[in-house]
Structures are given as structure tokens and as C-alpha cells.
Amino acid sequence: MEFEKQNMEAAIEPAQSEHHSEAADGQAQAADHAQKDHAPRRRRRPMNRRPKADTAQNGEVQEGGQGEAQETAQRTRSVRARKPREFREPRAKEGQNVTRQPRRRQAQVGMEQEAAAETRKPAVRKPRVKKESTPVEKETRTTTQARSGGRRGRRDPRPILPVPVSSPVSPRVNARKEGKGRLKIIPLGGLEQIGMNITAFEYEDDIIVVDCGLAFPGDDMLGIDLVIPDVTYLKNNIDRVRAFVITHGHEDHIGALPYILEQINVPVYATKLTMALIEHKLEERGTIRGTRRKVVRYGQTVNLGCFKVEFIRTNHSIQDAAALAIFSPAGIVVHTGDFKIDYTPIYGDPIDLQRFAELGKKGVLALMADSTNALRSGFTMSERTVGKTFENIFAEHANHRIIVATFASNVDRVQQIINTAYKYGRKVVVEGRSMVNVVEIASKLGYINVPEGTLIDIEQLKNYPPESTVLITTGSQGESMAALSRMAASLHKKVTIVPGDVVILSSTPIPGNEKAVANVINELSIKGAEVICQDTHVSGHACQEDLKLIYSLVQPKYAIPIHGEYRHRIAQRDLAQFMGVDKDNTVILNSGDVLAIADDYFQVIDHVPSGAILVDGLGVGDVGNIVLRDRQNLAQNGIIVVVLTLEKRTNQLLSGPDIVSRGFVYVRESEDLLEEAHSVVVEAVDDCLNRHLNDWGRIKTVIKDSLSDFLWKRMKREPVILPIIMEV
Ligand SMILES: [Zn+2]
Ligand SMILES: [Zn+2]
16 A cells, blocks of 8 residues: 655654564554445545645654444334425525534444444445434434324424434634643544544644544434534634544544545544555545555654654454554543454454553553443453354364354454364355455455465355355345345355355344344244354453553543443443542543543533534435435325426416325225325315416415325325426
8 A cells, every 4th residue: 555655754764662563563454445345335526625734744753652215115104293394495504513402312332333334334225224222213213102192283393313413502612712731632423423433632723633433324314325423623623633543444433534534634644454444445435646644553653733643552353453642732641442452362462551551650641441341341352262163163063064254344353264264174255245355455465364275266166065165254244235144035146045054143243233133143044054153253342351451551640431332431431430530530521522631620611513414425414304304204104296287377277187106005006095186186276276376385285285184084194295386
């Protein structure tokens, strides 16, 4: 991977090796170009590039250590809520800043959500299978219940869509005066939404941004491909933004970069694999040339304005993950990113605990640690333990074909499957687009080691007896379009599940995907396969004892739990207090909060705009609550279009009314109903014409009301009614 060396290239030198073994740098990487799968369907639009921000003094990298609608879709509900809204031009600008008490909403970042990021595909329009009650959904449901009791006429407003939550704050909140000498930490996302991790660090005239992730759309965000953070605050302070610093290559940490960089074109700093993944995304979007990128090694430090940011080696479910030591004039903040402690990682070295300890000795102002597993006691197991499980399963099932489903970006996992297959003399087939990409790119970069002759093409599968083959595939989350789901549903062109097949699910369902996964397991079992999911996965996040270790090494004055649902962050807050952090020195932040800290100061002093921007195809932010509400309406109730032609001057009915419907009733079986509906409309039109109504708006309203009343009485349904009057 090349990167531009202009401008920002000041000095990049090898990391200090005194406590930073270089070994892993070379190997601990492989690419999850799984990403391809996740690309929004239609990409590539000409980019509107800003002039480069002046970063003259920035970008130095120092040595380490110091400083750093179809009929079929119809669904009926017994009682309809609310009158369908019409297609009306939105009054407010759609998409952005739909103000709605953001703070009420609790965080809901699923465990291993980054894994969700890897495996779910925003690009493909598919029925979303996920259906668990997240807080947001609950909210919607409550409203639905409220609605269902209501009669027509006194209906509650539509459910509040869990979308853009932007807080009403003056755009340039920038308490620079009060903030003198204080570091400001401003999470712009990631605390209320799934994914979308992005946090700004601000000290006087300098802002750096850690991570820039996306979130995947909720079930009710119909047609939305993905969700990116609202960066209004950064845009309003663009002259002070120095860089994006990225912890690792999961979608919830890098996914929004291609979009945000188009608005805030500042340099990006990341480790090698992370950068390769980012570059892949930028290439897809055609914006790679305009982006200044810098690969940073573990132990190196980047100078960004008054900040210095050091990259520290950690372990995670993707290689090349880094924690950050952010040196500011107010003190050192340690940001762990997503991490686990793996003393025996498959590739590379264990997490650089020595460095954490050194920083602790120096004195750390605040620790921002991954809360994902803060509710789990004990230690997180090493990735290596999964390899043992694979060995046992392979040994026990020597006479059967084995299919393993896992996350594409977990290259270490794929490596272990390949190792085991090799040991047992099996040929390996890699299936599923993202999986194929990963293995290809990872082996090209040298991060995965495939013994020669082990990999075979799926076409060759038939040339080998089933018991000497292994398939590695995507679909461990029950994603309906992924290879495993297609195999389970007998939709896969090349692979048919037969009795005796052994299917290993090497993952745990991400919260929300349980049902989809259960469905796949059921389907596989019905076809006679044995499904194994015991001990076939370990988490990529630190459990309680690991967190305690980090706390005791880092000894922070303040604790700011990040990455996790609200309950997880609360758990870490309690743990921090247990570990000796003063109760008043811990905080649970909300997105948009401005936390000012200094040695003697720790307080949320302000709130800046934050929230979610929806991406639908090439449109970024043009779809908001109003469009979504229409989409929901159409999806739930269908549409009826009434077309009629009037003569210009005489206002005589020349043709129609014709009634066209979609998603309302199956027309061929509802001729009577439509006939009646037709006469209702004819009557309404006649009535208008007899009264010499010239105002077409009025005529439309009369048509709509009478048809709507009729359909409600007859069917208790409320389709969207769209009258169209043509003039001749
Ligand atoms: Zn994450
Ligand atoms: Zn992650």
C-alpha cells in the first residue's frame, strides 16, 4: 500500500525498540477487505474537495516512547394507527438536525458490534432479519401500542424514528475562554447509537479526532444503507481540526471516513492494516488521491498541533489494533480503542502492557477504556484456545465434511482453521465474497500463511471426497445474503448441505442477530447437519479482570468509559471506582457532551450538535424522518393512486378517475372492493364539479377524505392515497 509522502511527511522513523518489539509489525496484519461486501451499492461520485487544511506543523512522527412495494409485501394490522401522511415536501430540510431529545436515548452498542460491522452488508437490500428489542425499538413499539388502542380521529403521532438525533445547540459552541488550560473531550457519536465511534479532543486551537465509524441502519430505517455521524461541530471548527487518528480497522471505527473526509479533508493516521482497509474504502469511493494518509507503527508518536499521539500495541479481533496515548498540555489521556489482552496471540506480540505501566508511572490524567465486556467477569480467553477446539472437532469428525462460518475480518481465526485443515490433510475452500477477499489480500500482504496446495477453488470441490474438505464461509450472523444462510436455505449454487455435514459457527450472535442465527441453525439441522457452536469463539474485548489490570497499570485520575451500551459503561464506571478512582472522577457521557478536564477540573460544560446522518445510495443526509415516515407508511399500508383528467377552462371530467394500487390489496381478488372505491371517488369528484370547485387542492382533499373514510370503514386499513389531477 502506498501513501502519499508529500506535505505531512516530516519524519517517520522506526519505532523505538527498547520495549516495542517490531516483530509483530510485519506480520500482525491482514486485510479485511471484507469491506467490499459492505460497500454501499452505488458508489463513486465525483468528490468535492476542499482545499487542504494547513497542517504545516503537523504530521510529524516521532520516535516512540515519549510523547504520542409489491403485493406480496402486504402486512395487515388489526387496527391502523394514524392517518397516513401524504407525500409532502418537507418543511424543514430533511436529513439533518432532526431535533429530538437525544439524551433520553440510551446507548446500544452491541457486544462485538465491530464484528457486526464486518459481517452485515449495508450494500445489499435485503430483508433485515434482526429483530430484538433494542431500546429504540422498544420506544417505537410503545408508541405502536399506544396507537393501536386509538380510534381514528384521535391518533397519536407516528412513532418517533430512532434516527437523526441532533441537539439544538448553537453551531459554534466553543467555550474557549472558560476552557483555557483544559482539555475538552467531545464524543460525537458511538454512545447512543450502534457503532459510529468518533471522539474529538480539543485543546485551545487544536482538535484531533479519534476514529470515524459508521453504524448500520435499524429495522425501521427502510432503504437506508448506513449511518454516519453528524460532524457539524468539526465543520464549524474546521480550521482547527488537525487529523483523524484511527485505532483499528473495524467498520464502526473507520466506516464513515470516506464520507467525512469529503467534508473535512485532514490527514489520517493509522497502523498498516488499518490504513490498508481505509485505503480500500477510499479507492472504492474514488477519493484516495485527495486524502493524506500516514501509516504509523506501534510505539511511534505523531505531532498534531499541541497534541502528541502515541500508538500502543493492543490485541483485538482484528490485527493491528492500537490504543492511543494522547499527550495534551492538560495531561495524558489513554484511549484503549477496542482491545483485549491476549498473552498468546496468533500473530504478533501481546498487548504492550509495559507501555501502559510506564504511562501510569508518568501520571495519566484520564483513561477511556472499552466497556464492551465490562459485565463479564474473569479474563478474555486467548484467540489460540479456539484453535484447540477446532483440533478436537476435526479429530472427532474425521469422516464428515466440515463447514466453518466466522467473521471475515478475523484473519487469525481463518488462519487457525486453515492450520487445522492442513494438519488433518483437508483441502480448504473459501466461500463468500468478503471471506474470499480477506484471504486473498491477507495472503498477499503476508498476514496469513496458507500452506501450498491447501486452498482449492470451489469448482474443484467435487473432485475430493467430502471428508477431506473444509469450507470457510461468511454468514455466522445469520445474514440472509451470506453464503451459510444460502447453503442452509438450499439457495447456494455450489454447496448443498447433506446429512452428516458438520457446521461450526465460530462466532457468537451479535445482540439482535440471535433469531436469524437460530433460524440458520434450525435449517441446517433439518437438513441433517450437525451444528457446533460450543467454545468455537472468543471475544475480542477485555473482560473485568483485564480491565482491572489496565486500571492498575494506568492509574488514571479520571475514568471515562467508552465503547459499550449504557449498562456496560455503567459497569466499567463501577469497576473504576472499585479500582480506586474517585467517584466524582468518573463520568458517563452522552454523544455531544463537552467534557472539560484538567488536573483540578472534570465537568461536562457544554453540548454540541451530534447525531446520525443517513446514507441512502449516493444521497448523504437527504433522507430524514419525514422521508422515513413516508417509507414506513408505504411499507405498512400500501398506496392508492387516483388519476383523473379535467379540462382546463370548463373543469369538465375528461377521463378517470382511475385507481391504481400497490401493496394494498391483491387487485385480482378484490375487484368488488375496488369497484366500490371507484364509485366513491366518482361521487366525490362529481360533487366537487357540481359545486364548481376550482381549487384542485380542495378537490384532492375531498377525494382523499372520502376514499380514506370508505376504506377505513370497509377494511380498517389506511393506505397512502395520492390523487393526481391532470389538466388538458
Ligand atoms: Zn468497536
Ligand atoms: Zn473493533
